Amino acid sequence: MSSLTTTLNLAGHSLYNRRVTAALTIASIAISVALLLGVERIREEARTSFASTISGTDLIVGARTGHLNLLLYSVFRIGNATNNVTWESFEDIRSRPEVAWSIPISLGDSHRGFRVLGTNDDYFRHYRFSRSRQLEFAAGQPFDAVFDAVLGADVAAELGYELGDEIIIAHGAGAASFAEHDDKPFTVVGILQKTGTPIDRTVHVGLAGIEAIHVDWEGGVQRPASRRSAEEVLEMELEPEEITAFLLGLKSRVAAFSLQRQINEYPGEPLLAILPGVALQQLWEMVRIVENALLAVSICVVAAGLIGMLTAILTSLNERRREMAILRAVGARPWHVLMLILSEAGLLAASGVLAGLALVILVTAAIAPWLEQQSGVFITIQPPGVFELVIAAAVIGAAVLISLWPAWRAYRNALADGLTIRV
Amino acid sequence: MAVAEKVQTESDPAAVAARDLLFAWPGQDPVLRIPEFRIARGERLFLSGPSGSGKSTLLGLIGGVLEAGAGELTVLGTSLPELRAAQRDRFRAQHVGYIFQLFNLLPYLSVIENVVLPCRFAERRRQEALKRSPTLNDEAKRLLDDLGLGGPLLNRPVTELSIGQQQRVAAARALIGAPELLIADEPTSSLDQDVRGRFIDLLLAECESFGTAVLFVSHDASLGDHFDRQLSLAEINTVRGHH
Numbered sequence: 216m217s218s219l220t221t222t223l224n225l226a227g228h229s230l231y232n233r234r235v236t237a238a239l240t241i242a243s244i245a246i247s248v249a250l251l252l253g254v255e256r257i258r259e260e261a262r263t264s265f266a267s268t269i270s271g272t273d274l275i276v277g278a279r280t281g282h283l284n285l286l287l288y289s290v291f292r293i294g295n296a297t298n299n300v301t302w303e304s305f306e307d308i309r310s311r312p313e314v315a316w317s318i319p320i321s322l323g324d325s326h327r328g329f330r331v332l333g334t335n336d337d338y339f340r341h342y343r344f345s346r347s348r349q350l351e352f353a354a355g356q357p358f359d360a361v362f363d364a365v366l367g368a369d370v371a372a373e374l375g376y377e378l379g380d381e382i383i384i385a386h387g388a389g390a391a392s393f394a395e396h397d398d399k400p401f402t403v404v405g406i407l408q409k410t411g412t413p414i415d416r417t418v419h420v421g422l423a424g425i426e427a428i429h430v431d432w433e434g435g436v437q438r439p440a441s442r443r444s445a446e447e448v449l450e451m452e453l454e455p456e457e458i459t460a461f462l463l464g465l466k467s468r469v470a471a472f473s474l475q476r477q478i479n480e481y482p483g484e485p486l487l488a489i490l491p492g493v494a495l496q497q498l499w500e501m502v503r504i505v506e507n508a509l510l511a512v513s514i515c516v517v518a519a520g521l522i523g524m525l526t527a528i529l530t531s532l533n534e535r536r537r538e539m540a541i542l543r544a545v546g547a548r549p550w551h552v553l554m555l556i557l558s559e560a561g562l563l564a565a566s567g568v569l570a571g572l573a574l575v576i577l578v579t580a581a582i583a584p585w586l587e588q589q590s591g592v593f594i595t596i597q598p599p600g601v602f603e604l605v606i607a608a609a610v611i612g613a614a615v616l617i618s619l620w621p622a623w624r625a626y627r628n629a630l631a632d633g634l635t636i637r638v
Numbered sequence: 639m640a641v642a643e644k645v646q647t648e649s650d651p652a653a654v655a656a657r658d659l660l661f662a663w664p665g666q667d668p669v670l671r672i673p674e675f676r677i678a679r680g681e682r683l684f685l686s687g688p689s690g691s692g693k694s695t696l697l698g699l700i701g702g703v704l705e706a707g708a709g710e711l712t713v714l715g716t717s718l719p720e721l722r723a724a725q726r727d728r729f730r731a732q733h734v735g736y737i738f739q740l741f742n743l744l745p746y747l748s749v750i751e752n753v754v755l756p757c758r759f760a761e762r763r764r765q766e767a768l769k770r771s772p773t774l775n776d777e778a779k780r781l782l783d784d785l786g787l788g789g790p791l792l793n794r795p796v797t798e799l800s801i802g803q804q805q806r807v808a809a810a811r812a813l814i815g816a817p818e819l820l821i822a823d824e825p826t827s828s829l830d831q832d833v834r835g836r837f838i839d840l841l842l843a844e845c846e847s848f849g850t851a852v853l854f855v856s857h858d859a860s861l862g863d864h865f866d867r868q869l870s871l872a873e874i875n876t877v878r879g880h881h
């Protein structure tokens with residue numbers, strides 16, 4: 216039997232004999248590794264998730280505001296627009312020769328915590344996500360009448376809506392919005408397939424619908440004097456005066472920069488056009504600080520886990536001088552004692568890493584639905600990849616490396632004690 | 639072992655032969671100054687001496703764990719001072735069995751695993767054991783059986799054995815693979831009178847069947863009768879009276 220198998224075998228038995236401490240050490244390494252892998256995992260998933268939310272759109276245009284703000288509210292439904300874009304500007308810009316398609320977006324209302332997005336047919340025709348996937352219907356079809364609504368997959372699933380159900384839209388974006396457009400209910404005519412993007416959590420209605428529920432409102436309150444019934448409203452001309460933002464697809468990508476410049480210098484009103492890719496890049500740069508901080512923290516936690524292991528091994532050494540003397544008496548060389556401690560560290564770290572991998576898979580599986588609900592980040596459960604393997608190797612390597620210290624001490628003790636048992 | 643063979647000094651060497659051996663712990667006066675000391679092959683020698691007189695120190699020298707300050711020390715034909723520490727370690731593993739006073743066993747290994755342990759560190763011990771039984775475990779069981787330990791006891795955790803039983807397991811371990819020299823450092827000091835006598839008889843009988851020389855150390859001179867020869871450390875050590 217080779218010496219390595221002998222020492223590994225002995226280390227395994229010895230650890231099992233001290234299984235409570237060993238289990239705690241393994242647990243602390245497991246948790247730290249799970250944290251590190253989990254943070255990295257969520258980071259990656261958040262990126263792919265965000266990046267796949269919008270695809271094929273060349274420019275996003277809104278009232279002049281921060282680049283990130285425009286990106287966040289128009290695509291991710293995070294935050295609110297401060298100003299609107301007039302319908303005339305939209306009409307003007309969409310009719311430029313370089314524009315292939317356009318999607319108007321009107322935000323500001325909600326239904327039981329889900330954002331309501333006013334748009335038109337072009338949304339279903341031109342919106343692309345996740346490398347040019349098109350929106351598909353799980354049931355029904357696009358809205359047609361003024362009070363028709365199309366639900367994202369999660370909205371329908373969580374609120375249990377089916378085609379034909381009536382929903383009331385509330386003014387403002389909060390879940391606890393009291394001002395409801397309850398006199399003008401919408402009918403569910405379509406439910407979209409799941410996309411893994413914020414679309415799943417959006418209620419889509421036509422721009423006319425948005426206008427219709429706001430005709431008798433001004434400044435956030437309904438004016439009783441000018442109150443109109445749903446029937447009356449349908450008689451009216453429902454051309455929107457303003458929208459929140461719009462997406463543009465161009466005939467040629469090359470035109471994006473020049474059109475962006477023109478829109479940014481638009482004489483009619485202060486507008487902002489952004490390239491989604493560039494804005495996403497800015498977003499990453501902003502989150503990178505947070506990400507790096509998180510990563511640093513989790514690396515520190517791994518270090519703490521390893522130091523815990525080091526402590527456990529070091530404190531065990533004194534009470535194990537007898538063990539070492541016995542081993543030497545049966546023929547182990549001091550070198551074997553060194554190997555024994557290193558094997559022990561390797562076994563502890565390897566078990567910890569394995570447990571950590573299992574833990575991270577279990578935990579991501581458990582929190583994936585919640586995370587998706589909270590942030591729209593869609594985590595897929597995957598087998599360990601290159602990153603996981605690198606981390607595993609690094610943690611085990613580091614464990615063995617730092618254990619050179621106790622191993623060296625045990626080696627010195629073994630030399631000094633020889634065959635005398637010191638307790 | 640190639641290196642050991644090279645430094646053989648006699649054609650039919652004694653188990654232990656020392657001449658003008660000197661040893662001092664670092665920074666202290668010498669504990670041992672031994673002009674002449676010999677154990678023949680297969681001889682069973684009892685060495686007594688008061689506590690602190692240097693018995694364990696002498697065993698450490700013969701076991702190759704300690705290095706003599708001066709003098710000659712030949713064990714089984716191999717001159718220990720000429721070996722490097724690692725070579726002495728290997729030499730001990732191959733040729734010398736060792737029993738401590740107390741707590742000889744690794745608590746996390748089974749009885750059989752404890753006994754077989756020397757064969758994991760020394761190829762010669764393994765081969766010798768396999769000459770006598772088909773497997774190492776069989777040889778361990780055979781030895782334990784000869785020493786009066788068998789049956790259900792073998793499956794008990796070693797920590798549940800009585801001290802007398804533990805010492806017999808330790809003896810089986812020291813003897814597996816037929817080492818030419820057995821060193822026992824007060825292995826009976828924690829056993830009561832009856833058990834002590836029986837243990838020594840069993841141990842010596844087993845050593846006889848292997849042709850193993852025995853160096854048995856104790857401060858209790860009354861045990862000497864079991865042995866071929868008895869000796870007090872004072873008879874061979876010229877260092878006196880600072881213990």
Ligand SMILES: Nc1ncnc2c1ncn2[C@@H]1O[C@H](COP(=O)(O)OP(=O)(O)OP(=O)(O)O)[C@@H](O)[C@H]1O
Binds near residue numbers: 669689690691696881
């Ligand atoms: N590791 C050591 N470092 C320094 N001095 C030591 C060491 N081990 C033993 N000594 C000293 O060497 C002398 C002999 O010790 P040794 O252990 O050989 O005695 P002993 O005859 O085996 O005693 P006992 O019967 O109590 O086991 C003692 O004075 C002891 O203090």
Ligand SMILES: [Mg+2]
Binds near residue numbers: 694695823
């Ligand atoms: Mg002693």
